[in-house]
Each structure stands twice: as structure tokens, then as C-alpha cells.
Amino acid sequence: MADHQQRSGRRGQGELEVLVLSALRESDGPATAGWVQERLGGDLAYTTVITILTRLLAKGAVTRERSGRSFAWTPASDEAGLAAHRMRRVLDGESDREAVLASFVTGLGPDDERLLRELLDQSRGEGDGED
Known part of the structure; x- marks a missing residue:
């Protein structure tokens, strides 16, 4: 004791x-x-x-x-990189990724949702290569 x-x-x-x-x-x-x-x-x-x-x-x-x-x-990386790594590990541990991501996105506030949309748009633009 x-x-x-x-x-x-x-x-x-x-x-x-x-x-x-x-x-x-x-x-x-x-x-x-x-x-x-x-x-x-x-x-x-x-x-x-x-x-x-x-x-x-x-x-x-x-x-x-x-x-x-x-x-x-x-x-291995800065604090943001480590947090992202932890988030990916949690997501990888779940059987229904779509449900987890959907729940995460619907729980975002307006500012975070806007930021996520901007980051996704930037990511798509970088992946396009030459237009």
C-alpha cells in the first residue's frame, strides 16, 4: 500500500x-x-x-x-509532426477509418474546418504537377 x-x-x-x-x-x-x-x-x-x-x-x-x-x-520531428504521427497511429488502429475521419471532421469548429479545407486544397495543388 x-x-x-x-x-x-x-x-x-x-x-x-x-x-x-x-x-x-x-x-x-x-x-x-x-x-x-x-x-x-x-x-x-x-x-x-x-x-x-x-x-x-x-x-x-x-x-x-x-x-x-x-x-x-x-x-524525429517538431511538435506538430509528432502530434500528426500520433493522430495517424490512432487512425491506423481503427477498423472504420471513414467513420473516424467523418466524426473528426464533423467535430471541427468553423475555423479549423476552414483551415483543413485550405490545407487540402493546397495539398491537391501541389500534387497536380504541371497544369
Whole structure:
């Protein structure tokens, strides 16, 4: 029971992922797990940082390259790109894509709907090639 109470004060996995990604975005280039741990104030165990980075790698949110005996980590894209990636993953997990997209679009406010129409029109224009 005491362990449960102790855990309730901890940050959730999603919050930790956001913190780690934010730290990586602050770096001037690929960063090691040790650098991320230090940047976050050292209150996370090194193994926790590695676990979070590994989860982010599996989600496609970060990339890594060999750096000596360890790895250097880089965000795969900016925040908008990561949000879009999450949206695609949710959509890919559903059996009725059309229903999900229809529900999403009908739930948009007028400004978002207008923006989506503009973006779709731009996308079509870019895909046309020469007219």
C-alpha cells in the first residue's frame, strides 16, 4: 500500500516522454541519455531516461545513432509532426477509418474546418504537377 501511495506522486509516462522530448529539442544536435538526464535536473534515474528514449524510438518520435559505446538521440520531428504521427497511429488502429475521419471532421469548429479545407486544397495543388 505504501508503494502505491509513493507511486501516485510520480509523473505519468506521457508526461515523462514530453519532458524528455523537450530536453532533446533544446540540444544543439544529437544528445546522450546522460545529457538528457542532466538537463532534466538529474531527478530521473539514468535507466528511466533510457527506458523513455527506447519507448519514444519504438513510437517513431526519436532516432538514435551510435556514439561510442552508447547512443545519441534526436527528435524525429517538431511538435506538430509528432502530434500528426500520433493522430495517424490512432487512425491506423481503427477498423472504420471513414467513420473516424467523418466524426473528426464533423467535430471541427468553423475555423479549423476552414483551415483543413485550405490545407487540402493546397495539398491537391501541389500534387497536380504541371497544369
